[in-house]
Amino acid sequence: MSEIFANIPTIKYEGKDSTNPLAFKYYDPERVIMGKKMKEHLPFAMAWWHNLCAAGTDMFGRDTADKSFGAEKGTMEHAKAKVDAGFEFMQKLGIEYFCFHDVDLVPEADDINETNRRLDEITDYILEKMQGTNIKCLWGTANMFSNPRFMSGAGSTCSADVFCFAAAQVKKALELTVKLGGRGYVFWGGREGYETLLNTDMKFEQENIARLMKMAVTYGRSIGFEGDFYIEPKPKEPMKHQYDFDAATAIGFLKAHGLDKDFKMNIEANHATLAGHTFQHELRVSAINGMLGSIDANQGDMLLGWDTDEFPSDVYSATLCMYEVLKAGGLTGGLNFDSKNRRPSNTFEDMFYAFILGMDTFALGLIKAAELIEDGRIDNFVKEKYSSFDSEIGKTILAGTTLEELADYAAKLGTVASPISGRQEYLESVLNSVMFR
Ligand code: XUL
Numbered sequence: 001m002s003e004i005f006a007n008i009p010t011i012k013y014e015g016k017d018s019t020n021p022l023a024f025k026y027y028d029p030e031r032v033i034m035g036k037k038m039k040e041h042l043p044f045a046m047a048w049w050h051n052l053c054a055a056g057t058d059m060f061g062r063d064t065a066d067k068s069f070g071a072e073k074g075t076m077e078h079a080k081a082k083v084d085a086g087f088e089f090m091q092k093l094g095i096e097y098f099c100f101h102d103v104d105l106v107p108e109a110d111d112i113n114e115t116n117r118r119l120d121e122i123t124d125y126i127l128e129k130m131q132g133t134n135i136k137c138l139w140g141t142a143n144m145f146s147n148p149r150f151m152s153g154a155g156s157t158c159s160a161d162v163f164c165f166a167a168a169q170v171k172k173a174l175e176l177t178v179k180l181g182g183r184g185y186v187f188w189g190g191r192e193g194y195e196t197l198l199n200t201d202m203k204f205e206q207e208n209i210a211r212l213m214k215m216a217v218t219y220g221r222s223i224g225f226e227g228d229f230y231i232e233p234k235p236k237e238p239m240k241h242q243y244d245f246d247a248a249t250a251i252g253f254l255k256a257h258g259l260d261k262d263f264k265m266n267i268e269a270n271h272a273t274l275a276g277h278t279f280q281h282e283l284r285v286s287a288i289n290g291m292l293g294s295i296d297a298n299q300g301d302m303l304l305g306w307d308t309d310e311f312p313s314d315v316y317s318a319t320l321c322m323y324e325v326l327k328a329g330g331l332t333g334g335l336n337f338d339s340k341n342r343r344p345s346n347t348f349e350d351m352f353y354a355f356i357l358g359m360d361t362f363a364l365g366l367i368k369a370a371e372l373i374e375d376g377r378i379d380n381f382v383k384e385k386y387s388s389f390d391s392e393i394g395k396t397i398l399a400g401t402t403l404e405e406l407a408d409y410a411a412k413l414g415t416v417a418s419p420i421s422g423r424q425e426y427l428e429s430v431l432n433s434v435m436f437r
């Protein structure tokens with residue numbers, strides 16, 4: 001078979017002084033950091049939809065990139081050409097995982113039976129391509145937001161028929177995920193939200209989403225899916241009110257419906273910032289609840305209020321992300337580049353430059369996060385900040401006491417002698433000193 005990215009070599013690590021645009025400056029897969037290889041800390045994944053399907057169409061204009069890969073779009077030949085392109089792309093970059101929606105893989109037919117037949121055919125082909133490579137599926141999902149039948153939601157739809165189509169797609173996407181050995185299965189609730197309460201039964205819709213998820217767990221486990229289910233929180237776009245607004249909301253929902261043992265979070269950086277949080281905040285909320293599963297690695301534009309899905313270049317954000325990941329003991333999932341080239345970056349070279357940028361940003365983030373932990377000043381500060389809880393009265397509070405006893409203690413003191421400083425500016429300068437060491 002002829003190469004699709006014929007003028008692109010295998011991308012190698014050349015070190016930070018390299019000026020070769022087609023080389024890694026920081027991502028050195030075999031380098032050991034805190035006892036583990038970089039490639040194990042950073043299970044990078046390619047998103048089928050952005051990398052192999054999206055070609056630049058936006059609300060105001062059509063495709064700018066040619067992603068036909070030599071075949072006629074909308075055909076099974078094209079679906080197979082995308083598989084060929086995807087595997088060549090991942091192999092040239094040393095990416096070992098991919099993520100997919102059902103409809104990224106094949107053109108959707110009018111009849112779901114035909115779509116499913118096509119999905120069987122393409123996943124047989126993907127399985128064949130996987131043979132003899134290290135490439136695996138990170139997670140699969142069902143696209144339950146593009147087809148017009150989902151205009152009023154999938155699990156949250158008002159139509160029992162549409163609910164059955166959502167169930168059918170989840171069932172099939174789970175089967176495909178298991179067939180491809182996927183580590184996880186994602187629910188991103190694209191249309192699971194509402195525009196106005198004038199036409200919405202919020203309680204009923206949320207209960208129905210939970211029903212769909214429970215059936216997914218039952219069916220997934222029955223066909224041998226041992227991985228994690230994930231909710232990927234997002235606050236807006238496409239719906240004004242999204243039920244999975246942020247990690248705290250999604251975790252509350254899972255706990256309320258008894259789904260928290262089977263589900264974790266898939267945290268996307270751009271979704272975090274749309275929710276008015278830092279990426280690190282969303283990761284920490286997930287981690288302290290034992291639910292940090294996987295990451296959609298990208299970044300937004302702070303000047304824009306929608307999901308721009310840019311390739312990550314912000315090393316501070318990647319460092320604080322990897323700091324959370326290292327502290328949480330790693331990811332059971334991976335780092336999926338849910339990121340796309342800017343519309344005018346429309347060549348094959350640009351696809352590689354984008355991944356090199358993203359992979360180097362996270363490699364640098366990992367290196368700096370490990371240095372931050374080894375440096376210890378930040379961790380020690382935080383430990384020290386709460387050290388009054390090691391005192392006698394602190395221990396009494398933690399052991400469990402009464403308001404009366406604590407009020408008596410306060411009455412004896414009369415006033416707090418010296419409130420404890422937060423030292424934010426000092427800590428920010430510590431962070432800078434590690435970043436620019
Ligand atoms: C949408 C988004 C999705 C999910 C998978 O904002 O992030 O692509 O990652 O459905």
Ligand code: CO
Binds near residue numbers: 338
């Ligand atoms: Co995403």
